[in-house]
Amino acid sequence: MKKNKPKYKQIIDAAVIVIAENGYHSAQVSKIAKTAGVADGTIYLYFKNKEDILVSVFEEKMGIFVENLEKQITGISYAEKKLYTLVDMHFKHLASDFHLAIVTQLELRQSNKELRLRINAVLKGYLAIIDHIVKTGMETSEFRKDLDVRLARQMIFGTIDETVTSWVMNDQKYDLIQLVKPVHQLLINGCGYTKA
Amino acid sequence: MKKNKPKYKQIIDAAVIVIAENGYHSAQVSKIAKTAGVADGTIYLYFKNKEDILVSVFEEKMGIFVENLEKQITGISYAEKKLYTLVDMHFKHLASDFHLAIVTQLELRQSNKELRLRINAVLKGYLAIIDHIVKTGMETSEFRKDLDVRLARQMIFGTIDETVTSWVMNDQKYDLIQLVKPVHQLLINGCGYTKA
Amino acid sequence: MKKNKPKYKQIIDAAVIVIAENGYHSAQVSKIAKTAGVADGTIYLYFKNKEDILVSVFEEKMGIFVENLEKQITGISYAEKKLYTLVDMHFKHLASDFHLAIVTQLELRQSNKELRLRINAVLKGYLAIIDHIVKTGMETSEFRKDLDVRLARQMIFGTIDETVTSWVMNDQKYDLIQLVKPVHQLLINGCGYTKA
Amino acid sequence: MKKNKPKYKQIIDAAVIVIAENGYHSAQVSKIAKTAGVADGTIYLYFKNKEDILVSVFEEKMGIFVENLEKQITGISYAEKKLYTLVDMHFKHLASDFHLAIVTQLELRQSNKELRLRINAVLKGYLAIIDHIVKTGMETSEFRKDLDVRLARQMIFGTIDETVTSWVMNDQKYDLIQLVKPVHQLLINGCGYTKA
DNA sequence: CATGAATGAGTCTTCATTCAT
DNA sequence: CATGAATGAAGACTCATTCAT
Known part of the structure; x- marks a missing residue:
């Protein structure tokens, strides 16, 4: 995969738009190609198959995010x-x-078992960061010493994810960024010491 | 829809098995029919289409659960x-x-917008119960008075859902029921008072 | 076939309406049954199959007409x-x-070869009448002696049929009965002696 | 629709044969494709659906004929x-x-209302020619001055059509071309002056 | 005679993918 | 590298017909 070629990015960007607007199953490869301004066949020079496009979108967009x-x-x-x-x-x-x-x-959730494995691989980096935070908190005594790291991670990820999903399903009609503070508070509390 | 007819339940039960084992998209209607011991056409006496089967499974199984x-x-x-x-x-x-x-x-997540609306209708009952719990906690001063009910609900639902999903994706190789207590503790802490 | 039973006529009459309003292929047997006020299965006590209903409509309605x-x-x-x-x-x-x-x-034209044979059997009586008229005309010297009876019949039937079809396809928006005289004139001329 | 592509004509020609031999409803698209020597899917690059094939056959074959x-x-x-x-x-x-x-x-008669509209559109050109002939005859005093053009056209078309249909339904076992002269005579008489 | 729940055969169409140019 | 015409597998759904009651 020549990820630096402009066409690769063109296709990724077209895919995000087409999939978001049509849903994954109604997002025909030919529609993505048209939006990207390339021929149908060209897609297959950069991606193994349609699923690969979907996962690549995630890998590309989330990969950069996780690095940052x-x-x-x-x-x-x-x-x-x-x-x-x-x-x-x-x-x-x-x-x-x-x-x-x-x-x-x-849309990314509408994938089969095989796809989800690749998605999880990308997610692993993100989850590792959460684990790192939880462990740090336990070491600094910000968090309870008896936390189950996996469960704490699932609470943190589950809460964040559910909050974003609700926001998306409500057509993003309220301000997500205003929720940073209260969500953070909930999570900190969850990991912190039990009230006397 | 004659929901009291035995065939309706036969088909629902067959669908759960066939969809779980094959995934929604690979679960042919004919396979569900065969498993249920009815003719293909009989499915359509009880369900509008294939998607209707999927949602009905959820409505039926979760409906009873939410009632209980x-x-x-x-x-x-x-x-x-x-x-x-x-x-x-x-x-x-x-x-x-x-x-x-x-x-x-x-499998239920692999559904289009229309389907998700019906699923959400069922979920609403469940989420209402969570809301009720959160409000109760705020009234009894078990929980913080300044909780945002929606966010608390999203934390509770998100954490529970993510915990179950992880367990399923790990092929249920550990005991989910043992997690009741620690998950409960995380949620109680999250909703409770900030440590001193 | 017990053609005197009221249900037989009920079904025939229902069929004419349902087929006319929906077209033959969209006229489900169950719809005809419902309109006739009988159960689906009852249809098959009086008719061999769906095609049989269609032809029977023709036989019944046209049979009486031809007799008259x-x-x-x-x-x-x-x-x-x-x-x-x-x-x-x-x-x-x-x-x-x-x-x-x-x-x-x-609608009656939308039938397969087998059906058309039965329809033609009914038509035969009608065509025989035309033949009789043509022959009478030749004997009385009203018509040319060298007429080809079959061709004359085809002109007469073809002209009448086409006139009615046009009228039906134009949603019967003009008065068919006013055309009796001019159509008759055309046919009489066609069969009559060549001018000068 | 790329009507100049050879495949378009291949499919049209295959469709005529397959439909004639099997009847429209028994003429599977896959059979037409096979006869045309193309893949099933290729049909849909040139035709909207199965009905479109049927009408296109008529448009193509009769269109050329009417032009000539x-x-x-x-x-x-x-x-x-x-x-x-x-x-x-x-x-x-x-x-x-x-x-x-x-x-x-x-076979073409076995079509629904929508189809018949497209067929009629093609027929219009043909009927216009007949109208032109009738009007010419009235101007040159070959035909009666008081002819109703529409009725004359219906007689001409109805007679020709019925003659051909009878010939087809009799398995074309007599020579249609020998009927040109007598049929022409019938029509000329029909439009001409009443015998003194 | 009458019912109507159940049957199951039969096919059009889509669209991801290929490959000759 | 790029194209896009051509491929062909795969399955949901309808509805005429049956038969146990």
């Missing part, structure tokens, strides 16, 4: 602040790209 | 205990039906 | 007057039954 | 000779293409 996220979070000392940055960047990322949010929260 | 849940929870006084019962029943319900868990967590 | 026609025409001496009666009765018959005209001119 | 007919007839001065040419070319056209005659006279 990692850089930002590494430089922060406290888990609380790390977690705030995570929620903040996550919400801002999707709030800034209407179509990508739809693809990520709705 | 409501009854149990209404009789409980404290939010903490209510929430425990919710998590407990949710996990037990899906842990007891291997196929249903797959359909609920994975 | 025969009686009337036999009593007439001259071919010209016989032909006038034929055109007159034909146009009046179809002009008086909106639905029957549609079935006869349009 | 127009050219020939325009060059003729007298209505009588014009009419002779019409009948002559009509009979010769269908007598020379066994399969086309079947499709035109029998």
Whole structure:
């Protein structure tokens, strides 16, 4: 895959739009090709098949995001602040790209077992960051020592994901970014010490 | 739709199995019919189309579950205990039906906008129960007074859902029911008072 | 076939309406049954299959018509007057039954080879009357002696049929009965002696 | 529709044969494709659906015929000779293409209202020619001045059509072309002056 | 005679993918 | 590299007909 060629990006960008507007199953390869301004066959010079386009969209768009996220979070000392940055960047990322949010929260889920494995591979990097935050919090005693890291991660990811999905399914009619603070508070509390 | 006819239930039950084992898109109607022991055409006496089968499975199975849940929870006084019962029943319900868990967590998500609306209609009852718990907790001062009910609901639902999905995607190789207590603790903390 | 039973006629009458309003292929047997006020299965106590209904409509409605026609025409001496009666009765018959005209001119043609044979059997009686008229005309010297009876019959039938079909396809928006005289004139001329 | 592509004509020609031999409803698209030597899907690059094939056959074959007919007839001065040419070319056209005659006279009639509209659009050109002939005859005093053009046209078309249909339904076992002269005579008489 | 729930055969159409140019 | 015409597999759905009651 020659990921630096302009056509590769053209197709990725066209795919986000076409899939967001039509749904994955109604997004014909020929429609993506037309939107990208290339021939149908050209798609197959850059992608193995239709599913590959979908996953590549995720890999490409989320891959960059996770890289940025990692850089930002590494430089922060406290888990609380790390977690705030995570929620903040996550919400801002999707709030800034209407179509990508739809693809990520709705269309990408319409995939079979095989696809989900590749998606999970990408997600692993993101989940590792969450794990890192949780462990940091336990070390700094910001969080309870007896936290089950996997469960804490599932709460953090589940809450963030559900919040974004609800926002998308409500046609993004309220401001997602305003939810950063209260969501962060919920998560911090969840990981913190039980009230006396 | 004659929902009391035995054939209706036969088809629903067959659909759960066939969809879980093959995935929604590979689950031919004829395969469901054969498993149910009826003719292909009989399916269409009880369901409008293939999608209708999928949603009906959810409506039927989750409808009963939500009813039971409501009854149990209404009789409980404290939010903490209510929430425990919710998590407990949710996990037990899906842990007891291997196929249903797959359909609920994975296959049902592969649906188009129209279908999701019907699914959401069913979910509304479930989410209303969560809302009720959160409000109860706020009234009894078990939970913070300044909770955003919608966000709290999204945390609770998101955490539970993500926990179940992870468990399904890991082929249910660990015991979901053992997670009731720690998940409950995370959620109670999330909704409770900030540590000193 | 117990053709005197009321249900037989009920079904025939329902069929004319349903077929006229929906077209033969969209006229489901169940719709005819419902309109006739009988169960689906009852249809098959009176008719062999769906095609049989269609032909029976024709046999029943046209059979009576041809009988009447025969009686009337036999009593007439001259071919010209016989032909006038034929055109007159034909146009009046179809002009008086909106639905029957549609079935006869349009829907009945949508049949396969086998059906057309049965229809032709019924038509034979009608065509025999035309033949009789032509022969009478040749004997009385009203018509040319060298007429080809078959061709004359085809002109007469073709002209009448085409006139009615055009009228049906134009949604019967002009008065068919007013055409009796001019059509009769055309046919008489066609069969008559060459000018000068 | 790329009507100049060879495949378009291949499919049209295959359709005439397959439909004539099997009847429209038993003529599977896959059979037409096979006969045309193309893949099933290729059909749909050139035709909207199965019905579109049927009408296109008529449009294509009759369109050319009507064009030729127009050219020939325009060059003729007298209505009588014009009419002779019409009948002559009509009979010769269908007598020379066994399969086309079947499709035109029998299968094409098995179409629904929507289809008949497209068929009528093509027929309009043909009927216009007949009208032109009738009017010419009235101007040259070959025909009666008081002819109703529409009725005359219906007689001419009805007679020709019925003659061809009878010939097709009798398995074309007699010579259609020998009927040109007598049929022409019938029509000329019909339009001409009443015998003194 | 009458019912109507159940049957199951039969086919058009889509669209991801290929490959000759 | 790029094209786009051609491919062909695959399956949901309808509805005439049956038969146990």
